[in-house]
Amino acid sequence: MSGFLALLRRDLMLAVREGSALGTALGFYLVVVAMLPLGLGPDLKLLSRIAPGVLWIALLLAALLSLPRMFEADHEDGSLEVMATAPLPLELAVAAKALAHWISTGIPLALMAPILGLMLNLELALTPALVATMLAGTPAVSFLGSIGAALTLKARRGGLLLALLVLPLYVPTLIFGISTIGFASVGQDGFAASLLVLMAVSVASIAVAPVAAAAALRLQVS
Amino acid sequence: MQTLTQRLANPTRFMAFSGAILPWMAVASALLIAYAMYLVFFVAPPDYQQGETVKIMYIHVPSAWLALGGYAIIALSSFGLLVFRHPLADVSAKAAAPIGAAFTLAALITGALWGKPMWGTYWVWDARLTSVLMLFFLYLGLIALRSSLEDEALASKLTAVLALVGVSILPIIKFSVDWWNTLHQPSTGFTSSVDASMRAPLLISAAGFLLLFIALHLKAMQNEIMRRRVKAMRVAEVERGDRLMSAGAE
Numbered sequence: 001m002s003g004f005l006a007l008l009r010r011d012l013m014l015a016v017r018e019g020s021a022l023g024t025a026l027g028f029y030l031v032v033v034a035m036l037p038l039g040l041g042p043d044l045k046l047l048s049r050i051a052p053g054v055l056w057i058a059l060l061l062a063a064l065l066s067l068p069r070m071f072e073a074d075h076e077d078g079s080l081e082v083m084a085t086a087p088l089p090l091e092l093a094v095a096a097k098a099l100a101h102w103i104s105t106g107i108p109l110a111l112m113a114p115i116l117g118l119m120l121n122l123e124l125a126l127t128p129a130l131v132a133t134m135l136a137g138t139p140a141v142s143f144l145g146s147i148g149a150a151l152t153l154k155a156r157r158g159g160l161l162l163a164l165l166v167l168p169l170y171v172p173t174l175i176f177g178i179s180t181i182g183f184a185s186v187g188q189d190g191f192a193a194s195l196l197v198l199m200a201v202s203v204a205s206i207a208v209a210p211v212a213a214a215a216a217l218r219l220q221v222s
Numbered sequence: 223m224q225t226l227t228q229r230l231a232n233p234t235r236f237m238a239f240s241g242a243i244l245p246w247m248a249v250a251s252a253l254l255i256a257y258a259m260y261l262v263f264f265v266a267p268p269d270y271q272q273g274e275t276v277k278i279m280y281i282h283v284p285s286a287w288l289a290l291g292g293y294a295i296i297a298l299s300s301f302g303l304l305v306f307r308h309p310l311a312d313v314s315a316k317a318a319a320p321i322g323a324a325f326t327l328a329a330l331i332t333g334a335l336w337g338k339p340m341w342g343t344y345w346v347w348d349a350r351l352t353s354v355l356m357l358f359f360l361y362l363g364l365i366a367l368r369s370s371l372e373d374e375a376l377a378s379k380l381t382a383v384l385a386l387v388g389v390s391i392l393p394i395i396k397f398s399v400d401w402w403n404t405l406h407q408p409s410t411g412f413t414s415s416v417d418a419s420m421r422a423p424l425l426i427s428a429a430g431f432l433l434l435f436i437a438l439h440l441k442a443m444q445n446e447i448m449r450r451r452v453k454a455m456r457v458a459e460v461e462r463g464d465r466l467m468s469a470g471a472e
Binding site: 168 | 304352356359360362363366367370371372373376379380383384386387394
């Protein structure tokens with residue numbers, strides 16, 4: 001367990017000290033959301049209606065942008081080989097890295113969403129529901145993303161390929177994220193149940209993704 | 223006592239076996255599909271609600287089954303590669319991907335053509351359509367991942383990992399019409415709610431498509447084995463050339 005925590009701490013510290021990765025993701029999030037009203041026209045009613053979906057999709061794209069970095073640097077400087085041969089199972093090492101990705105990218109993106117929501121005329125009453133779905137759903141984004149990052153580690157044009165592989169895996173998260181907000185907006189009582197399903201998707205990803213990603217990494221470092 | 227899959231692990235034996243059955247499969251598939259199309263267009267009655275458009279169903283349903291079946295073959299082959307290191311498993315997985323993708327596309331296109339007169343739109347975002355579209359993307363992802371890696375052995379193993387992760391989509395597609403109450407009708411399977419005059423052509427058509435899939439798959443596997451042999455021979459030739467060069471230099 002101490003190895004897990006040490007790896008988590010190291011990755012978080014790297015994310016804080018490097019800083020640029022998070023800044024890029026947040027900047028990308030802001031720019032995509034800001035471009036949208038320019039493309040659709042400044043109709044506030046329309047923007048308010050589509051705001052949750054736009055914020056969710058832009059969040060997925062911004063997170064996608066940061067995924068290739070998950071194993072790349074460690075692969076280049078050889079730390080990945082050390083992790084693969086260390087006593088800590090590679091599955092747990094992957095889980096630590098994905099968790100670090102969630103804390104350093106998923107949570108900041110989710111917390112930035114309310115501010116961007118103001119730009120899209122999102123109803124203030126919906127903001128807590130939006131942030132709740134994002135916090136519940138982004139673990140799946142990081143963990144499923146780790147599969148894609150591991151698979152495309154040595155691929156040519158890895159970034160584009162990563163999007164093709166990972167975005168279909170995000171469909172359940174997106175669907176339940178949006179439907180949960182939908183329940184909140186009409187005041188139906190399905191909100192809690194829908195949020196639980198969203199969490200279940202995240203928990204399932206946390207269970208499955210490290211195994212698959214570690215299998216993919218093991219094939220490439222040995 | 224060897225099982226059939228063990229015996230066929232030898233590529234030469236596989237080539238002989240598939241070469242022997244392939245022509246029969248191809249002819250049987252052509253005859254069955256031709257007979258099914260005859261039944262569909264000249265014998266089977268138009269539906270009392272759907273009219274003549276019901277005939278699209280005889281192609282749509284088998285294509286959709288094979289879209290799922292093709293993925294199941296890829297998943298089983300991937301399992302065979304990663305767990306048993308079966309030498310032909312990777313050949314099978316690689317060969318099945320474009321064929322499965324083609325049948326998925328056929329199911330999507332025929333579904334859209336049927337949807338326009340029946341539902342009034344080519345496309346709706348209902349659970350079945352969306353999940354099949356995701357299956358199509360998954361096929362594309364498998365093909366793209368394999369082609370983006372230069373090391374073929376690594377490419378096949380990584381593709382197998384992705385194929386096994388993606389297998390979770392199969393139950394979602396299968397049960398999407400039961401779990402979510404959306405536009406696409408639930409499967410009637412072979413229950414008596416489909417009249418015999420329509421069920422028979424559908425079954426014959428499905429059998430013909432299944433044989434077509436197997437024939438295409440076997441042929442693609444043969445091609446892949448040939449391609450690998452050519453590659454191995456080229457490598458051997460280059461190595462021999464190198465040896466001769468170095469021998470001549472001395």
